[in-house]
Amino acid sequence: MTNTVNFWRGKRVLLTGHTGFKGGWLALWLQRLGAKVDGIALAPNTQPNLFELANIENGMNSHFCDIRDASTLAKIIIKARPEIVFHLAAQPLVRASYRDPLTTYQTNVLGSANVLDALRDLDSVKVAVMVTTDKVYQNNEWLYPYRETDPLGGHDPYSASKAASEIVIASYRDAYLKNQGVAVATARAGNVIGGGDYAADRLIPDIVNAFCAGAPVRIRNPHAVRPWQHVMEPLCGYLMLAQALFERGTKFAEA
Secondary structure, eight states: OHHHHHHHTTOEEEEETTTSHHHHHHHHHHHHTTOEEEEEEOOOOSSSOHHHHTTGGGGSEEEEOOTTOHHHHHHHHHHHOOSEEEEOOSOOOHHHHHHOHHHHHIIIIIHHHHHHHHHTTOTTOOEEEEEOOTTOBOOOOOSSOOOTTSOBOOSSHHHHHHHHHHHHHHHHIIIIITTTTOEEEEEOOOSEEOTTOOOTTOHHHHHHHHHHHTOOOOOSOTTOOOOOEETHHHHHHHHHHHHHHHHHGGGGOOO
């Protein structure tokens, strides 16, 4: 890890979604690596929450801003002058997307476009890692794992919004940012577990909360099979991807 630590020390990093589950842990990891981190996110919406419990804002510049607010977002990004951008801010819940599809689309699609648009003509930025999900694929109910080249799709509003954001991201990469020398990649992870996840409708947290309360657990899809990954696994992948994009340019600038 020596080369990795040396790489990140002093790097100016913009991280959206730093008050969330994965974003909070990534903010802490970047701080430990010596990066200069600016975060953009909504205020935490659960009590308790990882952002406050882990004192995440103590080692970074924290900005509360809705990524749907393009003007305010752009001002923060331009002032931060990041070299590397991690975009994790999102409406991440499937059931919430059914209740409020418009907010889901506005946040996940237009919000991602707002982040990318703020990077246009920003000469400091070299890399953007845009985090989506493994739910972006057209669900054909087959047995083999989906590949990055498989068709995009989405039955529920959350999945559809993330698939749509993949198209928007590819467009900004090809139409603007590639010519600007910015390497843009999307990273697709899913079913992430670990400490600090207090969101609603999460299977493992729901089980733990029920156990602590002495209450029965309601399993919504008891026959589903899921491949879990610990939160540090995708975050390690994001860090490795960003470093590879920075050092090797557009070689990895894809999904």
